[in-house]
Amino acid sequence: MVKKYGFLVAFILLVTLMVLLRPRLSTGYVMDATDILNQLNAEEIFVSMEALDPSGADALFVLNFTGTVASGLPEFQNTVFMDRDDIITRKVRNIVRDTGLVKVIVSDNLAEAIQSWMLIRQLGGRPLYILDKVNSLADSVWRDNEVLRYSFKPDSTVFKQGRNTP
Amino acid sequence: MNFRTTFSIILIFLGILVALLPEQDNHAGHLKPRTLANFIGNTDMFITVDQVARMVLDEDSTMLLIDVRTPEAYRNMNIPGSVNIPLQQILNPDYEGYLNQPNTKNIFYSNGDMFALEAWMLATRVGYVNNFVMGGGLNEWYQTIMLSEFSGDQISPKENATFELRYKARKFFNQMNSLPDSLKTGFLLAKKSKERELVGGCE
Numbered sequence: 001m002v003k004k005y006g007f008l009v010a011f012i013l014l015v016t017l018m019v020l021l022r023p024r025l026s027t028g029y030v031m032d033a034t035d036i037l038n039q040l041n042a043e044e045i046f047v048s049m050e051a052l053d054p055s056g057a058d059a060l061f062v063l064n065f066t067g068t069v070a071s072g073l074p075e076f077q078n079t080v081f082m083d084r085d086d087i088i089t090r091k092v093r094n095i096v097r098d099t100g101l102v103k104v105i106v107s108d109n110l111a112e113a114i115q116s117w118m119l120i121r122q123l124g125g126r127p128l129y130i131l132d133k134v135n136s137l138a139d140s141v142w143r144d145n146e147v148l149r150y151s152f153k154p155d156s157t158v159f160k161q162g163r164n165t166p
Numbered sequence: 167m168n169f170r171t172t173f174s175i176i177l178i179f180l181g182i183l184v185a186l187l188p189e190q191d192n193h194a195g196h197l198k199p200r201t202l203a204n205f206i207g208n209t210d211m212f213i214t215v216d217q218v219a220r221m222v223l224d225e226d227s228t229m230l231l232i233d234v235r236t237p238e239a240y241r242n243m244n245i246p247g248s249v250n251i252p253l254q255q256i257l258n259p260d261y262e263g264y265l266n267q268p269n270t271k272n273i274f275y276s277n278g279d280m281f282a283l284e285a286w287m288l289a290t291r292v293g294y295v296n297n298f299v300m301g302g303g304l305n306e307w308y309q310t311i312m313l314s315e316f317s318g319d320q321i322s323p324k325e326n327a328t329f330e331l332r333y334k335a336r337k338f339f340n341q342m343n344s345l346p347d348s349l350k351t352g353f354l355l356a357k358k359s360k361e362r363e364l365v366g367g368c369e
């Protein structure tokens with residue numbers, strides 16, 4: 001009996017395995033665009049250097065986009081140097097989808113950091129942060145990027161000039 | 167062929183079918199992650215504040231300037247000609263008509279770069295094309311356009327043209343943001359009428 005149906009059972013197991021592994025092997029989005037939009041307000045994106053503890057960093061994984069160990073940054077045990085093409089590789093995908101690891105993006109370019117965060121987050125990476133102010137020359141921390149540094153004062157003479165004198 | 171064999175064959179067939187079916191696609195029309203990744207770190211998506219100032223003054227109809235800040239911040243002050251689509255509303259189907267125009271440049275701006283970049287990523291992912299970010303946002307607009315001054319003895323024609331552009335954009339920005347909404351349309355019409363007179367056109 002076992003001999004007779006052994007092949008069929010093995011085949012069923014194989015197919016079941018394929019079905020179960022499919023989401024894991026997927027290179028597609030895990031989050032809807034709407035979900036990630038909702039998360040933008042709910043999640044803290046930036047983490048400061050002080051908040052990271054390199055000594056107890058077994059559960060910390062650094063995704064380093066700078067190409068080198070950034071100046072002033074301690075060497076973390078779990079670091080992968082990467083560029084944009086690596087984000088969708090299987091190796092990185094498995095790292096970012098491991099919810100037991102805290103992933104930290106290190107970049108010296110705000111645009112690159114934000115875009116990488118957005119994409120990795122949509123691919124299922126969490127918890128995920130961007131290390132703030134990697135470049136020590138930066139005059140402000142990235143988390144303050146959206147603070148308006150100027151204020152507008154209406155020009156009262158425009159109104160007095162009237163409608164026909166632009 | 168007994169029942170168990172038939173049942174096993176059907177199961178295997180269904181299993182293979184499920185395995186081979188394409189994944190449930192909730193993201194039809196969305197850009198693939200690999201394609202989206204190619205944009206990361208690409209500076210082509212940035213438009214300078216000088217370029218935006220030129221488009222605003224020229225009333226460039228191929229440009230849609232999108233302020234992704236809150237309505238309150240937009241009401242307080244905005245770049246003339248911009249529309250307010252707050253970041254949280256960027257995927258609202260009501261705004262698709264604005265954002266999904268293949269022949270129009272969507273230029274996102276916020277106070278800095280962050281919210282505009284997030285809007286850019288989402289708009290690009292869902293398939294909207296021609297998306298750009300005004301580099302540096304309103305902070306850069308203030309720094310470059312509103313506070314620009316010429317210092318030096320001589321000014322080259324190119325510098326002069328840039329300075330004149332910035333001066334005009336600054337003046338227009340101040341005028342439009344100083345007027346109450348009820349007077350803005352009348353102001354623009356009067357401005358256009360005066361410009362036509364200056365170039366010798368007729369009504």
